[in-house]
Amino acid sequence: MTEARRAVVVGGSFAGLTAALLLREQGFDVDVFERTPTYLDGRGGGIVLQPDTVRWIRERPHNFGVEDISIGSSVTRYLGVGNKVVHEEPASWRFSSWTTIYRVLLDDFGTDHYHLGDYAVGVSQDGDGVDVRFTSGRTERAELVVFADGISSVGRRRLQPRVRPRYSGYVGWRGTVPEREVSVETANLVHDATTYAVVDASHICMYPIPAGDGSLSRGDRQLNYVWYRNVAEGPELDEMVTDQRGFTAPVSVHPGTVQQRYLDQMRSEAVDLLPPAAAELVTRTAEPYLQIVLDIAVRNMAFGRVALIGDAAFAARPHAAAGTAKAAADAWALAEALSAEPDVPRALAAWEPARLALGNELLGRVAEMGARSQFTNTWDPADPALHFGLYGPDR
Incomplete structure (x- = not known):
């Protein structure tokens, strides 16, 4: 019997867990190392369930379906002054929370080989394997290492040190509100739709997601x-x-830590600038948080026996709602490459070109979407180029 090969996955979020599950199916002994000391909760943020995002759930046995952990939409709806519907078209998407999907993947992988509080700090390799070093002093060796450690990836910094995030010119205010806490009018405008409002040099996107306890019922969401x-x-x-502590955030200012004067300003401007339904969501959010919208693109994703996937490689603006879909697609393609070619360096070399092409295409597309809404004021609700999707409107 052939001895199982070992894989180390750095990063225990969506990308890392998807990769770990698929590598385990390929016969690897897999350990996941997550730098945070507690299980992740995603701060309640929502995600759009594109096909790649839920491929693991649909193609592997579960005692529930995607419909049991998500909310469906029937339309894309644009609101104007006074909540007037200025554009509407049929659109079928499903929405969930980041935390809900994370819990599914973690339950499937289990916690025996999921290590919390281990911060990777260095990586080196020779012809036979890779060593990952941690701040605790531990070193882990494996035949394959996957860095799935997100937008502030240590792997990217060590392997592509010249790559730097590029600021887009805008930030995203994010938050969630219990459906029961908004007016009936607002709930009715958002509950079954991807709802937008586009104003001068700005736009907002809204949709329903499960409650923190997973409830999908109207009013509880x-x-x-x-x-x-x-x-x-x-x-x-x-x-x-x-x-509020005086620390400058490189990626996001977490809930409960945004300076109060900016919260006050944001809420006041929401009332002045946005349709009432959108303004109500913003002003009723207990603890909004702030995301710095960045572009990150690597020149390589494969380095011998080491791979970068998801946001560790390409971090794209949220406009296509494709971040989790791309992370999953990277992991599935990696597993398929390793199935076709057991030699790890050769498999990674074959896997890389298509992933680089997709990452660069996605970055270009979302940058154009952002320019049209934030700078040129040429966002057209009827233009399919502005729709969600990892692969663009023509694929």
């Missing part, structure tokens, strides 16, 4: 949004993303 606002790079941005 949450209404999720992201509101994009232009903020000049430099002192203005630095001041805004400095949290």
Whole structure:
């Protein structure tokens, strides 16, 4: 009997767990190392369930279906002044929360080989394997290492040190509101739709997601949004993303840590600028948080026996709702490459070109979407190029 090969996955989020599950199916002994000391909760954020996102759930046995952990929509709806519906078209999407999907994947992988509080700090390799070093002093060796450690990836910094995030010119205010806490009018406009409002140099996207306990019932669910606002790079941005403790956030200012004056300003401007339904979601959010919208693109994703996947490789703006879908697609393609070619370096070399092409295409497409809403004011609700999707409107 052939001895199982070992794989180490750095990052225990969506990308890491998907990769770990698929590598285990390929016969690897897999350990996942997550730097946070507690299980992840995603801060309640919503995700759009594109086909790649839920492929693991649909194609592997479960005692529930995607419909049991998500909320469906029937339309894409645009709101104007006074909540007037200015555009509407049929659109079938399903929405869930990041936490809900994470819990499914973690339950499937189990916790015996899921290690919390282990922060990877270095990586090196020779012809036979890879060593990953941790701040605790431990070193783990494996035949394959996958860095799925997100937008602030240690793997990317060690392997592609010249790659730097590029600021888009705007931030995203994010939050969720219990459906029962908004007016009937607002709930009716958002509950079955991907709902947008586009105003001068800004837009907001809203949709329903499961409650924190997973409930899908009307009234128990949450209404999720992201509101994009232009903020000049430099002192203005630095001041805004400095949290209440005085620390400057590189990616996001977490719930409960945003400076109060910015919360007050954001809520006041929501009332002035947005349709009433959108403004109600923003103003009723107990603890909004702030995301710095960045572009990150690597030149390589394969380095001998080491792979970068998901946001560790390409971090794309949220407009196509494709972050989790791309992470999953990277993991599935990696597993397929290893199935076709057991030699790890050769498999990774064959896997890389298509992943680089997809990542660069996605970054270009979402950058154009952002430009049209935030800078050129040319967002057209009827244009399919502005729709969700990892692969674009023609695929």
